Amino acid sequence: xxxxxxxxxxxxxxxCGACCAYSADWPRFTLEDDAAIALLPPELVGDGACxxxxxxxxxxxxxxxxxxxxxxxxxxxxxxxxxxxxPGDEACAIARRHYGxxxxxxxxx
Numbered sequence: 656x657x658x659x660x661x662x663x664x665x666x667x668x669x670x671c672g673a674c675c676a677y678s679a680d681w682p683r684f685t686l687e688d689d690a691a692i693a694l695l696p697p698e699l700v701g702d703g704a705c706x707x708x709x710x711x712x713x714x715x716x717x718x719x720x721x722x723x724x725x726x727x728x729x730x731x732x733x734x735x736x737x738x739x740x741x742p743g744d745e746a747c748a749i750a751r752r753h754y755g756x757x758x759x760x761x762x763x764x
Contacts, residue, residue: 667742667759672725673750674740675717681746682707682714686735694732707734722756 674681683706684692692704699715701708708715716733719725727733740746743761751758 669726670722670724671751671756671759672717672719672721673754673756674747675725675727675737676713676721677750677753679709679712680706681736681740682709682716682734683736684734691732695729699729721754 684704689704692700695707699708700706714727716728717725718728727737741761743759748758
């Protein structure tokens with residue numbers, strides 16, 4: 656558990672959140688089955704259960720301020736598309752650029 660906490664603190668994601676607030680189309684369900692979606696709080700699932708509910712562009716599970724300190728309230732249950740976005744990859748770079756944040760090195764912790 657201490658290792659997981661240390662990784663979370665050192666991840667550039669914990670001070671970013673740009674990918675979670677870039678587009679209401681991004682936090683969609685792709686490979687999740689009905690059982691996985693049912694584990695999510697219903698108020699965070701979008702209409703038609705095709706993705707996470709968003710407030711504007713921002714995923715409703717995102718907590719905190721973009722570029723300062725952020726976290727996902729359903730991190731362990733987040734959609735596969737969220738798991739696939741990695742620090743420094745193309746999706747990360749697009750979202751960070753949108754918010755005026757500098758790029759991160761691909762593969763950063």
